[in-house]
Amino acid sequence: MTDWNQEKIIGLRKKVLEHEFSRMNSRQREAVFAVNGPLLVLAGAGSGKTTVLVNRIANIVRFGDAYHSSEVKQEPDTGLLDEISRCLETGAPLPESACDTLAINPCPPWKIMSITFTNKAANEMKERLSSLLGKRGEEVWASTFHSTCARMLRRSADRLGFSSHFAIYDSDDSKRLMKECQKALGIDDKKISYKSALSEISHAKDAMIGPEEYLRDAGNDERAAKIGLLYRQYQSRLKNADAMDFDDLIFNTIRLFQKNADVLDYYQNRFRYILVDEYQDTNRAQYLFVKLLSEKSRNLCVVGDDDQSIYQFRGATIENILSFEKTFPNAHVIRLEQNYRSTKTILSAANAVIANNENRKGKTLWTENPAGKKIDAHVSFNEQDEAAYIAGIILDEVSAGRHFSDFAVLYRMNSQSNTLERAFTKSSIPHRVLGGLRFFDRKEVRDMIAYLSVICNPSDEIRLLRIINCPKRAIGDKTVAAATQIAAGIGENLFYVLKHAEEFQPLQRSAKKLTDFANMIQDMNSILLEGKTSLADLYRLMLKKTGYVEALAASGDENAQDRIDNVNELTSSLIQYEEENGDEASLPGYLEEVALLADIDNYDSSSDSVVMMTMHSAKGLEFPVVFLPGFEEGIFPGIQAIFNPSQIEEERRLAYVAITRAKEELHLVCAGSRMIFGSTQRNQPSRFAEEIPKELLEVSRAYERKTPAPEARPSAPSYRTHSAVSHSFGAAWKPAAEKSAEKFRAGDTVIHKTFGRGMVLSAVPMGNDTLLEIAFDQSGTKKLMANYARLQKK
């Protein structure tokens, strides 16, 4: 092949690749083609980072490093070259054979690891990979840190003295376990709360400090020494229960790598490319994990935004992103600053707010999108009015043609959701609340999970303790304490003691109850091990044997039916899991999935309802209209952050995340007074609202929306005026029950406050309300909800 030919082929190849990824901007393409070596992508909100990640993987799988390579594998025959040129001209997709010819060092998909933050993001990644790469896309390892580590640990669990089906403890289990440890060591919760102990231990694990080392470091510090003892006890109990907590998953994987060169070597060779999303939210241990894995290949790509780092409270360190270039010499850095999501107004507001932070890399997002509406900053009287205000806007805009699913309400803390929810229910606005009490956090569901865990692994003491007397089996605290003590004394696990209760003098009295219980668990364990029964059937059998549902029904609990429904709902969850995983399905597998589930994972954007969640959960999502209630000092920023500059910066980043979720419209709402933790507080509007340039805002106050009440004065309303106006304000918006009596039908002539006179064309009942189609004399035909359109019949 002549030099000339080679050059021509390389040139053509570049053209083809650029064409293949032509839907992206040049910066994004740069990231897609920068395949080898460390790469840091600083991706602002809405700059298309998921697209970049997915396409980068697709490029690696299909073309390898062809874009930057000067190598030419073989001279393609002229027929193929002609065909490629034709495709370039017409924009037709490239034949697969052409990809093969052009590719240099393409990478099999299973050699690529992509780590995301939530399962939802991982699934989205998998879906987009499948649509881009077909079946090959499914072979990419795309999951969260925790599931990736769990997967690796199960393979080599024996090296660490765990079984391959070890249990994963979530924070509730950890909490229970820590309380047991405190009890065992006689450490008063008032001196060292289980919370502070757990958080200390979590930090220690993040720094890769084990219990013994921690105790050594404690020295003369009495408190640290006690925590060290708790730490040691906690870990030894976890080990005995064949269980790991969330932090252990990362910690133990790193230990596994450090102590077993062959294992590390295997994974270093196996994964040629590693990609990490949301890198700003990784902690030290996660950084170490990624660093170890990529040491050989050096092909590490991390994507993140220092301005969106909102998990420092749980150990994420912004250092990881700020010092990436130092840690990985010759790292390539690419900034994505074009935003495709929001209007100019929203983006300017976000930029203005985040500019007040000191500690950041600094970047300014821009967009080609239109300026859009001004940001609505509204001051309402109290939290009920705030909720009513939001409900009112939603109804107005739905009447004007928006869908309920266009709206999101993002709040700082879950406890804010109640008032909002009540207002929505009252106005029959379909809505879903994410977070708060998750399905899998409900007591009865946790009980069922505990049963399944114990059936799977009877040495799981924490779960065993949870269910031993639930439903009531007349096994009391004293008996349990005695049994636990015996177990510790003879070095066997609790289950063994229960099973052989007759042999132990102190347990004589309750021996039968204990052995009955143990036998029941063991029977089901045998059935599980036989492997002939489906998980759903095993679960049904378990319900029958334990009599849990009957006990619930007899309990007289007013929510009994709900709880029974939840217990039964778990059957569907098991069936679904089995369907999705086929032969791979296993009880430990199911339990792992459940343990690593985040509530955002259940978010399904397809149903037409308003979604409510915390600002944290909303990271990575976008909505046409976003409401941010509680935009007040003391709520957001939260009271605990106000006197701490670094926490204020984190809150401000959260504000930045929240604001940039909005595509078209943003509403900042605050309340002049609010009931919080049982007492009424009067909060100033949030400093973050003050940081937005005035010209971007459209400020309104509650009394301006309605007919101004004569006693309402524009500045600092007294408590009296406030309550009076608040009442009339609330009443004006509260029409659901009263007004629905007024029925409209086709042919009626009506008057609307803003649209004027019109005639009802059709009336379709919808839930508690009626959807009206009205032809207005002036403003054309509109669809309105009868109860909220404030129509007058003529």
Added chain:
DNA sequence: ATAACGTATCGCCAC
């Protein structure tokens, strides 16, 4: 010894 009842406490964000 166990269960039911009443009282004190404490609140965010999440894998």
Added chain:
DNA sequence: GATACGTTAT
């Protein structure tokens, strides 16, 4: 406002 604990009734 729920949940964890301590107290009392069986």
